[in-house]
Structures are given as structure tokens and as C-alpha cells.
Amino acid sequence: MAEINLIDIRRHLHQIPELALHENQTHDYLLHIIGSFNQENVTISGIEALPTAILVRIQGSNPKRTIGYRTDIDALPIEEKTNLPFSSTHPGIMHACGHDVHMTVALGILHYFTEHQPKDNLVFFFQPAEESESGGRLAYEANAFSGTFKIDEFYGLHDNPSLPAGSIGCRMGTLFAGTTEINIDLTGKGGHAAYPQNANDMVVAAAQLINQVQTIISRSIDPIQSGVITLGKIEAGTIRNVIAGHARIEGTIRGLTQSMIELIDQRLKDICHGIELSYNCKVDLELNQGGYYPVENNSALTKDFIHFMKNNSDVDFIETKPAMTGEDFGYLLSQIPGTMFWLGVGDDSSLHTATLTPDESAIDKGVNAITSFLENRMKE
Incomplete structure (x- = not known):
């Protein structure tokens, strides 16, 4: 399999944070990376009403369903204070919620399945405007998930500084308020x-x-x-x-x-x-309210997800409590059954702070855990 350097990708994304609906540089860089992958079973599309969004479909070898995976791509109006050599180059804007990590993990999963054709169809949604403007709802109302991009079940993660790097956290019921x-x-x-x-x-x-x-x-x-x-x-x-x-x-x-x-x-x-x-x-x-509905995990899909993660010896699974933070993936889960979960990034700083510094070792662990889960899901 052709190798990609996920750490370099994450650090580049970290340097170019952009606010909701203005993720133009991010969009172009993502397309550049995705375009370097094996294109044999890949279809790339945009959303006219949401110009910075990207949809990537991988044709399955014997599909019974289409599985969606979502990552958010926008940043926050925060002046970075990490002093990292790859700090934000955009004054007053920072990936203080870890969306650079989210995107990098999604790219790692996508890259794997471009080299190993999945059994089921996969659709990756690189979503603008999670922090504001309800990008998930805008995409759904623009009929983005129709035709060949119709999704039967949806998954997505959020990084969590309070969990050990690379651990997976989830719960039945509501994850986010x-x-x-x-x-x-x-x-x-x-x-x-x-x-x-x-x-x-x-x-x-x-x-x-x-x-x-x-x-x-x-x-x-x-x-x-x-x-x-x-x-x-x-x-x-x-x-x-x-x-x-x-x-x-x-x-x-x-x-x-x-x-x-x-x-x-x-x-x-x-x-x-x-x-x-x-x-x-x-x-x-x-x-x-816009699209910021509670993130209410689908019972059957989440039970399956938790069972897999708990019984995977390579995964540190943690059952978490609900959080009062908001996430617009809740709107998509109100329309399409699915599961959201945490990826631990082990940091002393909280989300939405100027000093957030996720542990990059979480990236490979997250990619491996999720690709393993998706391959297992496709066997069912």
C-alpha cells in the first residue's frame, strides 16, 4: 500500500485553519491529498449549496449497504498560544477543537479503503461549518445524501483531551447535548x-x-x-x-x-x-437551534460498535458519560441512523482553548480501530 504521512498532513492542516463556510484553502488541500490516492473505485463530488464540502464515494466489491463517515473541517476564532513550530498561520484562527485531527483520521481511513476495496460502499463527508452555521443540516437539506451518495448508516468521531491518546469512548443513548x-x-x-x-x-x-x-x-x-x-x-x-x-x-x-x-x-x-x-x-x-440537535446514537448500531471495540484487544475502550457540549452531527443522526464516538487525544488543555495540543499518537490508533470496525461491520 502506498504510504502517506498522517502527521505531516495533520500539521499542515493545523497551519491553515479557516472559519465556517470559508474553508477554501482547507478544501483545496484535502482535494490534493485525496487526489493522490488510488482512484480506481473512487468518485469525488461537491455540494453546490456548500462549496467547501467534499463527498468521496468508494464503490464496494459486493455492497449490501452504504456506510457514511463524516469529519468536520472548520476552525474557531481563537488566537493560538501553543508555540508549536506548526502553529496557525492565520491570525486569530485556530484548530482549537481538533478538527485537524478529525480530518487526518478520516484521510487515513479513506486511504486504507482506496487500497483495500471495501465490501460495502463507503461515503466520506468532509463537512464545513460544524462550529457555526449548521453545515450538516445545510448539506442534508441540499439533498447531498441522495442517489449514489445515499447513506444507510453514519459514523463520526470527536477528539477528547480528557481520554488517553488513542482510546475510543462511546455510550448508548445521547453522547452530546x-x-x-x-x-x-x-x-x-x-x-x-x-x-x-x-x-x-x-x-x-x-x-x-x-x-x-x-x-x-x-x-x-x-x-x-x-x-x-x-x-x-x-x-x-x-x-x-x-x-x-x-x-x-x-x-x-x-x-x-x-x-x-x-x-x-x-x-x-x-x-x-x-x-x-x-x-x-x-x-x-x-x-x-439550527442543526445542533442532541447526538442520539442509534441503539442497534451503537451496541454493535461498542461490542466490537470492547472485544478488540488493540483498542482501549472507555464507556463515557454524556457531555453538555453541542455538535451538529446530531442533526444528521436525527435523519440517518448512526453512531458518534470519542477519540482520546490525551491533553491537559480543554477543547476550545488556545493551548490545545492533541497527542498525535492518537491518529494512527484511531485509523486502525475504525478501519477494523468498518471491515467487521461489512461482514454482517
Whole structure:
């Protein structure tokens, strides 16, 4: 098999991070690498509505299904502080979520199957805009996974600094929470601080709304389940002796199931309506979930995945707890059955930090574990 240097590839990708929907240099480099592979059974395609996306299909030798594998390709608006010799060359942008590792592992798996024709068809999806803009949903709504690129089951990983390098983590049920952005605008009437009877104070209304929102989790949600509401930003008023006629609150919802998120959404709508009536004001609530659904792993496929990883002597498998972080692979899993899992990268720094330095030894271990799983899956 022709060799490729995955460490060199990862380091080059790390140097050229780009933000959601602007991954042009990344796209071109990925195409260059993919184009160097054996093309005998390979079809490469794009998505017109998502120009930086890449789809790669490998024709199976005796296909019974088409298996999808997804990797995200965008980066974050963070100034890198690792002092690595291959640090980001794009000021203020960094692969602080490890998508450079994700892409490299995907390329390693893809390269293997271009040299060893799979039994089933394989589709690799190099996805833009995971960190924002819901690239997975955009691709699905653009009918990217239709025709010869129709996928029967989908897999994808996320790196995890808190797990040992090269280990595989997974769980039945929800791996990542779903997220929804909250924007609330309260409009009343401004006025002089000395004459509150002539105004309608939105600081008071906002304070009451915030207090009531805190009861949603404690009094409307089953305590055995999990949900989070954080209102992290509030703006109101201009000066101490003027009553504010407007206030804006911004926050986020996290839930482990889509039904949980929808319940929280409804309770938030109810409270906003109550504040309108109680304070004779206008309350505009905007809820933006986009494609950031909970990552709810398919029961049968995930059971099979965990069984294989647990019984593979070359794999360090760890059963993990659900995480309240968001991932837009959740939207794809709401449409196509599949499994998301962790790849340990053993680092003291957390995801989304300027000092994230994944252990590169995880790359080969990840490629080997996943290619072994996919070959085993194709036997079934």
C-alpha cells in the first residue's frame, strides 16, 4: 500500500485553519491529498449549496449497504498560544477543537479503503461549518445524501483531551447535548428615574423573567433527566437616573434529548408570555437551534460498535458519560441512523482553548480501530 504521512498532513492542516463556510484553502488541500490516492473505485463530488464540502464515494466489491463517515473541517476564532513550530498561520484562527485531527483520521481511513476495496460502499463527508452555521443540516437539506451518495448508516468521531491518546469512548443513548440559542427582547417605556409611574421599567421585567426561567429546570424537568439554561448576557439602560425602556437577554439551552429541548422551549415561551401580561410590555423570544440537535446514537448500531471495540484487544475502550457540549452531527443522526464516538487525544488543555495540543499518537490508533470496525461491520 502506498504510504502517506498522517502527521505531516495533520500539521499542515493545523497551519491553515479557516472559519465556517470559508474553508477554501482547507478544501483545496484535502482535494490534493485525496487526489493522490488510488482512484480506481473512487468518485469525488461537491455540494453546490456548500462549496467547501467534499463527498468521496468508494464503490464496494459486493455492497449490501452504504456506510457514511463524516469529519468536520472548520476552525474557531481563537488566537493560538501553543508555540508549536506548526502553529496557525492565520491570525486569530485556530484548530482549537481538533478538527485537524478529525480530518487526518478520516484521510487515513479513506486511504486504507482506496487500497483495500471495501465490501460495502463507503461515503466520506468532509463537512464545513460544524462550529457555526449548521453545515450538516445545510448539506442534508441540499439533498447531498441522495442517489449514489445515499447513506444507510453514519459514523463520526470527536477528539477528547480528557481520554488517553488513542482510546475510543462511546455510550448508548445521547453522547452530546443539543443546543439552542436564546435571544429575548423586552420593550416597555423609558422615563425619568424620579417618575416611575410614567414609565414601564424593563430592568424590573427582565429581572423577574430571569428569576422565573431558573424554575424551568428545577420544577418542570424530571430530575433524573438533564437540561441546562444559562442566561449569560443582559443589556439594559444607558445611565443610572433613566428608567430603561428596553432590555435584551441572551443565553443558551442544553438538553440530552430533542423532546427535552422542546419542553424547555415551550416553558420559556410560557414565561415570556406571562411577563408580557404581568408587566404590560412586549417580549420577543427568538430560539435558534439550527442543526445542533442532541447526538442520539442509534441503539442497534451503537451496541454493535461498542461490542466490537470492547472485544478488540488493540483498542482501549472507555464507556463515557454524556457531555453538555453541542455538535451538529446530531442533526444528521436525527435523519440517518448512526453512531458518534470519542477519540482520546490525551491533553491537559480543554477543547476550545488556545493551548490545545492533541497527542498525535492518537491518529494512527484511531485509523486502525475504525478501519477494523468498518471491515467487521461489512461482514454482517
